[in-house]
Amino acid sequence: MKNWLPRLVAKAPFTVHTKLIGAFFTIAALLIIFGIVVIQVLSGINRRSEELSQLRRKVAAFRRLQHDTTAQLYSVTSALLSPEEQTLESSLRQLNEFRYDLDRLQFVTRDEVELFNKIRKEHEQLVQMIIKVVELTRGHEFTKANELRLTKTVPLADILERLTNEMVNRAEADMEAKVDESNRAYMTSRWVVIGFAVGSIGLAILLGYAVSSSLMGPVKLMDNQLRQIASGDFSKRVEVPNRDELGTLADNLNRMNNKLRDLYQQLDAASRHKSDFLANMSHELRTPLNAIIGYSEMLMEEAEDRDRKGSIPDLQKIRASGKHLLELINAILDISKIEAGKVELFPEAFNVKALIEEVSGTVQPLIEKNSNIIAINCDDDLGDMYADITKVRQILFNLLSNACKFTEHGTITLDAVHDYSERTSRLLVSVIDTGIGMTEEQMGKLFQPFSQADIQTARKFGGTGLGLAITRQFCEMMGGDIKVRSERGRGTAFTVRLPMAAPPPRADAISSATSGDSSKSV
Amino acid sequence: MKNKKADGWSRREFLGGLALTGAAAVVGWRPDLVTAAVEPPPETTRLRFHKGKPACWAPIYVAEPLLREEGFTDVQYVFGPQTEVGKMFSEGKFDLNVGFSAKTMYNLEHQPYPLKFLSGLHVGCYALIGSARTRSVRDLKGRTVWAGAIENDGPHLFFSTIVAYVGLDPRTDVNYVWVDKDEAIRLFRDGKIDAFMSFPPGAHELRHNGLGHLLIDTNVDKPWSQYFCCMVAGHSDFIRKNPIATRRALRAILKANDIVARDPETAARILIERKVIKESEYVHILPELKHIPYNMWRDYNPEDTIRFYALRMREIGTIKSNPQQFIDQHADWRFMNELKKEFGITW
Missing domain, CATH: 1.10.287 (Helix Hairpins)
Structure with a gap:
């Protein structure tokens, strides 16, 4: 103009x-x-x-x-x-x-x-x-x-x-x-x-x-302004000289921008408060829980030593409940840390195959619990990976434990391959189960925090609904992604793609993770 | 000052002039005392003419004592070659001028200068002399001719209109030799050229020596004899600033025209005194002056001359302007119209 x-x-x-x-x-x-x-x-x-x-x-x-x-x-x-x-x-x-x-x-x-x-x-x-x-x-x-x-x-x-x-x-x-x-x-x-x-x-x-x-x-200016708003930038105003409908539209757009900015600021503040609260609360809860778990274990040891075996099952229940609660609090702490942007990556070199074997060993009790069997297929050339091993381990654990949870008398397959088809070589890990599967609607809210496929599922199978949200956010933080395919009654397949050499953490991955956008992953 | 000294009015010439005035009275012209008494004096007493070679311009020299009677005390004849006339006119070196109408129009077309035609002077004067091999103008097709020493000068322009009038293309149908007059006469005598475009005293000189015959005599042959050859023109600024002087000068020139018609011998003598011609040329000039119808100027419309020559020159592509443009931009008949009654002009 x-x-x-x-x-x-x-x-x-x-x-x-x-x-x-x-x-x-x-x-x-x-x-x-x-x-x-x-x-x-x-x-x-x-x-x-x-x-x-x-x-x-x-x-x-x-x-x-x-x-x-x-x-x-x-x-x-x-x-x-x-x-x-x-x-x-x-x-x-x-x-x-x-x-x-x-x-x-x-x-x-x-x-x-x-x-x-x-x-x-x-x-x-x-x-x-x-x-x-x-x-x-x-x-x-x-x-x-x-x-x-x-x-x-x-x-x-x-x-x-x-x-x-x-x-x-x-x-x-x-x-x-x-x-x-x-x-x-x-x-x-x-x-x-x-x-x-x-x-x-x-x-x-x-x-x-x-x-x-x-x-x-003016149309271009307003389009640009809408893009800015969509990316969360409410700092600019659109200025047009028009005294026609476009001028009115621009005024309305500016008003909308101001409203959205105010709302966003309020939401951002609320979200920060929530994360802070969760982080603080989790920390405050973990201290007594650790004490409960510790004391229950001490009491169990004393009960065994003094031959008071009748109280051991109760103590075991106290310890298991405490551990469950601790896991839950840890998950809440993780997601709140992610949302608060306080999670950092600590990449290191490790052997992928060894990690997969370690995790599969960890989940073995869960596999056996529902009478499932696990099949692990790893490429011979998987080699070493440079990434945050803790996060990768958690991703694999979450996917396998999820598969175990929703599958009975079935097979859980873990395929791991080294993908060279793109410019950056990647690790492709697929966890496929023959469990209950999901509908399209259920898949749509799969990666949202505190969300499970549906209420009945949550009641029947338990869980916090944070595992997959954390998994996806970890994937994206490491420059990868996660996809899901599923069919109701036939089973579910999750595929994680991670770069073999971790890039620096992506800011937008963190922000999109906090915004709960699931479109990329499904 | 040099010109004035060279062309000034000596006592001898002054007395000669008075004698001429007396002669004029003898041949019938009497000064119009009534008009002279009523008319205011000229705005300027100085008058400068272009002094040229053609003998047919005799009236401007004969007019000198008449001009003095009209109130001009300083009459100058400033020499300038024909090729420089336009430039000198632009520089304001002349007040009045006499020239071949077609040539003047050609100059105005190609090198515009502030000139206004005032009246006609005389018809005729040019003659086309043919060799024994040519019987008519049309016979000149493919022949060699002399039409002046310079292309697009007066003789060449006149010749071009003459041949174009009979359907020849003057640019392609005729061969020209561009040499001076004496060389042309020699070539004509030797039979190397077939036609000679002559102006006074050329025609008489050739025929006096038994060379050639007349193909066209513009004094009598139509349509040339029906239009002015030479016309009187003035500098636009001079005319604008000095209308009374212009009218008085024009009156004197036209009266001189009558004197030349009635007393060509005296006119020829004046030409010798003014060093326009040599004494030896008297014998050839006199018959020419007698032959040119100086007394016919009253009967011819000068505007029609401009039309006629402009049309002819436009036909052959020598000029691009149309006749009316010349009339509108370069003609001022006010003075002629004012003198009509006094002179009994018929057109």
Whole structure:
């Protein structure tokens, strides 16, 4: 919106609809004016052609008159030299014919009237003089007739000839002037038409540019603003000069931005408070729980030593409950740490196959509990991995323990391969069970904290609903991801992809983890 | 000052001028005392003419004593070659000028300068002399001619209009030799050129020596004899600033025209005194001055001359302007119209 014209159009206090209609009408008006100009030019050319044609006819008629004058004067002069009555009569008749020629002339313009009258006057004088010469000739006064002819008739004839010549010259000069005028008019018309066409096209383009820019500029700005809002940046405002619907829209967008910013700030504060609270509470709870577990173990040892075996089962229940509670608190502590952005990665090199064997050994009691069997397929070239071993271990443990929990009398398969297909080599671990499986809807909220497939599942199988959320967040922190495929009643397959060499932790992974967005993982 | 000294009015010439005025009275012209008494004096007493070679310009030299009577005490004839006339005119070195109408129009077209046609001077004067091998103008197709020493000078322009009038293309149908007049006469005598475009005293000189015959005599042959050859023109600024002086000068020149017509011998003598021609040329100039119809200027419309030559030159592509443009931009007939009654002009 740097240009003044789009800004001017934008500032115009009309609706977008009115502006668009106005632009179309302007272009239509330009076309109409251009058409009128072209018609005017064509009319001018046509008019000048007609005038030229008329002048040509005029020149031709004047030349005819000039020719007739010369011929008749020659004829009369010849007749006076050989005075026969028949010839004299003929000459006088021809002179009278000339009068009719003059009368028939239709092309005399106002400025030529004076000259034309002079020709008529000179002709009359010539006729009178010739009549006198003829009379003298008829009276056989040849000397007087010849003298009169030489002194009066011949000069008069010369004048008449000159005057008719002048008439022709005038007409020809007029025609030449008209030709020049026509040429000049053509050149002018050509430049007018070209200029008008170029001007109209330029104006139409300019108008189109101004209108489209005044519309699209704010739209782009608002689109950009929406992207900023979507990425959580509420710091900017969209400023548009429009005084139309787009201006209103921009104002509303700014208002929405402010509202969202306030809400976000409130939510952020609440989330921080929640995390802080959970972290503090978990810490505060773990201390007495550890004491309970420790004392229960001490009491169990004492009971065995003093042979009070009757109290041992109760003590075992106290210790198991304490441990369960501790695990639960640890999970809450983990998720709250993640949400608070306090989890750090400590990468180190370790052997993947050894880790998988260790974890599978750990979950062996859980496998046996539901009469499942486990199949582990590891590539021979898995080799070493450079990552946070604690997090990887927890990921594998969570997936395997989940599979054990939801599978009875089934098979749990762990496949581990080294994937070289992408630029960064990755570890692909799939944990596939033949358990109860999930619907699409259940999969949709699978990775959200404190969420399980459904309430019945939670009641039946227990658990905090934090395991998979933590798993996914750990994966993303390490530059990997997790995907799930499942079919109700047929089983579930989780696939984790992790880079063999851990990159630095991703900030957006942390933020997206805290926002609970599950779209990437499902 | 040099010009004034060279062309100034000596006592001898002054007395000669007075004698001429007396002669004018003898041949019938009397100063219009009434007009002279009523008209205010000229705005300037200085008048500068272009002094050229053509002998047909005799009236401007004959007019000198008449100009003095009109109130001009400082009459100068400033020499300048024909090719420099436009430039000198632009520089304001002349007030009045006489020149071939077509040539002037050509100059105005190609090198515009502030000039206004004021009146016609005389018709005719040019002649086209053919060799024994040519009977008519049309016979000149493919032949070699002399039409002046410089292309597009007066003789060449006149010749071009003459051949174009009979349907020849002056640019392609005729071969030209561009040599000076004496060399051209020698070539003509040797039979190496077939036509000679002559201006005074060329035609008489050739025929006096028994060379060639007249193909066109513009003094009598139509249409050339119906239009002015030389016309009087003035510097636009001079005319604008000095309308009375212009009218008085024009009156004197036109009266001189009549004097030349009636007393060509005196006019020829004045040309010798003014060193326009040599004494030896008197014998050839006199018949030419007698032949040129100086007394016909009253009957010819100068505007039609401009039309005629402009049309002819435009036909052959020598100029692009149309006649009306020349008339509108370079003609001022006010003074002629004012003098019409006084002189009994018929057009």
